[in-house]
Amino acid sequence: MRVRALSWGAAARAVLLLLVTVGCGVAPIEIALDGTTVRPGAPGVAIPARLSYRVDRTARVAVDVVGPLGAWVLREPTMRHPGEMYEIRFDGTVPSHDGRDRVVIPDGDYTLRLTIAPEGGSPIEWTAPIAVVAGDPVPLVLGEPxxxxxxxxxxxxxxxxxxxxxxxxxxxxxxxxxxxxxxxxxxxxxxxxxxxxxxxxxxxxxxxxxxxxxxxxxxxxxxxxxxxxxxxxxxxxxxxxxxxxANGGIERLEVASVRFTPARVRRGETVRVEASIVNTGETALGTAGPPPSHRYSTTDSFSGVLGPDGAPLAVRAGTWRLGVGWQGAPQELPLRWGLAEAAATELAPGTSIALTAEFTVDLPSSTVQRFWVGMVREGVGMVTGRVGDHLIAIDP
CATH class of the missing domain: 2.60.40.2550 (Immunoglobulin-like)
Incomplete structure (x- = not known):
């Protein structure tokens, strides 16, 4: 059955109540169209037309707009149930063929069509005229990202x-x-x-x-x-x-334990630092040189370490190293080591590593110095704070 709406004239709103024979009974269908002209993108007046409807028997309902160039689907056939009011808006745009875009259709006169297929009954088609005016004819082009x-x-x-x-x-x-x-x-x-x-x-x-x-x-x-x-x-x-x-997640290394030995040295003697480091983050973490076997003096700095080619050792931003600092040090954690002998080593989440390194004490004698360690993320800074404060006496 096809039902065409009465002439809308200048009315902004029209309501059509249909009594349609469905099977052996009668099913009233209420259809309302608010607005018969749409102006896509017009400032201040770009109000879409609103088509609302109610069915009194379960039915599949489809909505499309028909023009000289064909029909565009606004709503695929969808099951609707009695007792509920449904609404669809038409603003002068329609889905593209692949469904990922919407396009403004050309200005002109069109027909809005509602097709109702009740269970156990014949399809009902309702139509009403609708106009698109003052649409922007310039297409939108978005380049592929x-x-x-x-x-x-x-x-x-x-x-x-x-x-x-x-x-x-x-x-x-x-x-x-x-x-x-x-x-x-x-x-x-x-x-x-x-x-x-x-x-x-x-x-x-x-x-x-x-x-x-x-x-x-x-x-x-x-x-x-x-x-x-x-x-x-x-x-x-x-x-x-x-x-x-890949390899995303929170990056975090923690120093689980630290030990400095011995507790008393003479100037020019060696102090050993032993640390246990745990990856408590969510991603594998890389390190850099020099290896723990590299021996520093307290007069040295990590920035003075040379690579195999004789040039300053290149340290990539974001890599992790263990550093040692002390009271009066010329910079933050001046002695820094990689976490393993091989600079390409990565520490997987949940794993730990034991690091042992040595340095020569060349500080004023007859003093007691406080030493500590910290994890350094190059390009970021010390990320663990001072860990394992330890007093070492320096004898003449």
Whole structure:
């Protein structure tokens, strides 16, 4: 059965009550359309038309808009139940064929069509005229996002810790960016932000909220970084790029125990430091040189250590070392060692390492010096505070 709405004229609102034979009974269907003209993106008057309806028998209901170029689905056939009022809004935009975008349809006269298929009865079709006017004919183009790194390891070691998200807009739009995994769990990278036409870039470190509003790092796995842009007219574009997060999580090393020996030395003699270090974080942590076998003097500094090529030893930002400090030291923790003989060693979460290192005491005699250790994250600073304070007497 097809039912066409009465002429709307200048009325802004129309309500049609239908009594339709369904099977052996009668099922009243209430349909209301509020607004017969839409102006996509028009400042101050961009009010969508609202189609509301109620069925008195369970039915599948579909809504589409029909024009000279064909029909666009606004709502796929969906089961509706009696006693509830349903509503759908039409603002002059329709879904794209793949469903990920919305586009403003050209100005013109269209037909809004509601198709009701009640259980045990014949389909009912209701139509009403609707017009689209003053739509923005300029399309919105969102460039595919480009990631500087398709795989990041946000463990703070300074290598592949973040990626740069690059994209472009053909016109001003409100942009939001998120990461989503295969299960549909979504984490915001950038909330809705109005941006001008042109190229845009955003760094992302694998956390919810991104670098600016960073929250907890996302779990390791494969994600899609999606960029969504919506212009004033209602055009929506969504583009995405894949990314992998590996070795992410909280980075934390703790000094479980410290021992300095002996408790009394002469100037020029050796002090041994023994420390137990535990990775209590969520990610494997890297280290750097020099190895624990490197012997310092208290007149030395980590910055003066040379590499095999005779040049100053290169230490990558984000790596971890154990340092020794004392009262009156010229800088914070001037003596620093890597956590293992091999600089490429990584300490996995939950594991510990025993470190033993030695240094020569060249400090004023007839004094008692306080020594301590601390974990240093290069490029960040001492991250554990002073640990294991120990007094050592220095004899002449």
């Amino acid at each position: 480009r990631l500087s790194h398709a795989r990041i390891t946000p463990d703070g070691d300074g290598v592949d810790d973040e990626t740069m998200i690059d994209y472009s807009l053909s016109k001003e739009a409100i942009v939001q960016i998120w990461a989503e995994n295969d299960r549909g769990n979504r984490a915001t990278i950038q909330g809705p932000t109005r941006l001008p036409e042109g190229s845009h870039r955003l760094p992302w470190d694998g956390s919810a909220g991104g670098r600016v509003f960073g929250g907890k790092r996302l779990a390791d796995g494969t994600y899609r970084v999606s960029v969504r842009a919506e212009d004033q007219a209602g055009n929506v574009r969504t583009r995405a790029a894949p990314i992998e997060i």
